[in-house]
Amino acid sequence: MVIVFINRNEEHHIVATTPAPTESKSRPPQARSVLRDIAFLRLWAGTTASGLATWALPFVLGLAVLQRELGAAGLGLVLAARTAGFLVAVAVGGVLADRHSRRAVVLWSALAAAAAAPLLAVGLGRSLLLMTVAAALAGAGQGACRPAFQALTAEVVDADRRQQANAATTLAVRASTLAGPALTALLAAFTGVATLLLGIGLLWLVAALLPGRGATAAAPDDAPRPRRASLRAEFVDGIREARRHPWFLAGLGALTAVIALGYSATSVALPLISRDRYATEWVLAAAMTAYTVGALGGALVTARLRPRSQGWAAFAGLAAYGFAPLSLMFPVHPAVVIGAYAVAGIGIELFNVPWFTATQREVAPDKLARVSSLDFLVSYGLAPVGLALIAPAIDTFGVTPVLGACAAACFLVPAAAALAPTARHFGRPPAPRETQ
Template identity: 65%
Template sequence: MTEKAAAPSVFRNTAFLRLWTGTTASGLAMWALPFVLGLAVLERSITAVELGVVLATRTVGFLAAVPVAGVLADRHSRRGVVFWSCLTAGLTTPVIALGMGSSLLLMATAATVVGAGQGACRPAFQALVAEVVPESGRQQANAATTFAIRVTTLVAPGLTALAALLVDARALLAVTAVLWLCAALVPPKGTAETKVRAQHRSFGKGFVTDFADGLREARRHPWMLGGLAALTVMIAAGYSATAVVLPLVSRDRYGTEAVLAAATTAYTVGALVGAVLIARWRPRAAGWVALAGLACYGLIPLGLLLPVHPFALVGVYVVAGVGIELFNVPWFTAIQREVEPTRLARVSSLDFLLSYGLAPAGLAFIAPAIEEFGVSAVLGVCAVLCFAAPAAAALIPSARGFRARTTTS
């Protein structure tokens, strides 16, 4: 269509530029924390067991906060939820440093609160995109956001390691706290339209009732339920299995950890390529293209299962990385377009809750399954699931364009 060519860059939108900066700062702080704590283990400031406990409690806080934040971000200002959640994470991060070497309980408690702040800002950030960016620019905006997140995952370990040459882990935790404060202060206010619509909603409902409203909104969109189920299967089965098996294959089949490093880097590079591609590409059957991209992840367990050349395995990871962004960007854009605005944060929280929430469950299940049935059987089942789940979702009539077949007001 002609309007896509005429659409100006989203980076000319000052409000989005501020939102993008805040989202990137929060992502960098979130991804840097595990590496900083890993350096603390090397410094002997904490033990490996303490590292595991702190990261686990952070995940618990994240998952507990996501549904609550979705309700709050629909009841109140999304900008306000971003501010308080990021401020909470920023103020609590130094407390982890205070507990190093003295109190595991203090570190774990602080990590839970930090994780809650991280989880609380996610649906609010997602809903704010729909408030500050016109519909014609949202796909480009989502691509820019996911591009920044992928760059963050690529550079965070290296930047953390370089910074560790100059300062210790406690000082690096203070740096991540500053990033959280940036994420709290920089994003813009949302539009008045959503606030006015929210004022006409009935308040005083319980949390469960309000969250159930979000579930009912999600059920109004069959393509969303199918896509969410496919994404959940891919993460819980495919992502979890490959995360466990790739280090083993790198060591046992290829005899070097270089394959592990190359494959994980290739996945991120592929995702960057995918984000650039989908920023401008507007396929007519956007939903089918997105689900096909999601299905590309099934190539990874196949590559780990078959005795392929290491370069071929790395290439498979590149393709899967491209595919995941061909899914992510149209998926987020469709949710922002199709979901009723006053329920958008709750639906986004459901998305994050299932995709992030089942990843630890998948990781916990995969290792015993490998011991019981063997690596080959587990990888074969995971490959079938990664291909079959998106294919089944594509059979839903509205999945072709991630759009309701009939317009509803």
């Protein structure tokens, strides 16, 4: 089994209407790099710590299976509980992050995930029930903090630097994914799984305590508090906000199709093809490494890339994932498979970073966390469905037809989404520069 981690570390933009002075022909000063902003660096470090902790938990639990401290069935149950906790909490967390301080939601959700780590360590080899409950708590903490981190980024970073900020965040998470397995395996040679679980808890503590407050001012204590609607009503209000943006609905549909079909097909088929066609696990390892390296390159490119038709460029990047299942359909040289995965990695970040930035720019600030939670809920929520259906489909129709259908979906669905109103620019087109 291959677990593909999709970095979806995922702002309402006020367009200035006052024209620039026409007397001056000098270029405007370049905005200061976001990497020199202490507030963002604290947020970046906290987001990176949460991403690393999120990635590390299933890997460390896999080590527990190898060391016979946890059975395969127990691993499946624990990971399922974690996913269930995530899906429930991501919707609730989005509402809470729009109701209250985004910083407070990050704090309490990350503290909940941190508290789950010692419970997992205590239950390891002793109580599967305790581990299942702790995994659900860890997933809930992870899910609740995701939309809050997205909304907090919009508060900490000004609009002109958000794409750079999102690229820096995804770059850090991809680098952690690339170096994490080797580092964790090295630590496992000197310490036990229980200690590694406690280390994951420390990462969540960093995520909880390091980020600072956003720019949103808190209401004074004596200010009248408006009567709140129910959690369900406020989440539905977030759905209404999402429906105001045709590009968002189209992009979410395309992203879900690629994750549920493309990622799922390659996650199931790549190990089989690596074993049966190439008779080696090397192709599997090299392809997954190439995907992560490609994603690193894509994040670097998107830090400064500003195409004129940003939405169309992003959808083209998303469609590039189709080359991964396409390369597995035919008995090609392993280098072709590895190259296709590198292209897929580049493409996914050419979509992810502009997608997050456009969401932070276009969505109303007081509904941003709810719309972000809808993004995570739909895309992540349908991924297990795809994984569950792909294997029976391969058994029934064969690996090549299934891969062909999934590759076609990866190419065609983003192309169709690009035709949606406002999809070309992911919202409003950039304002033309004043000319003399």
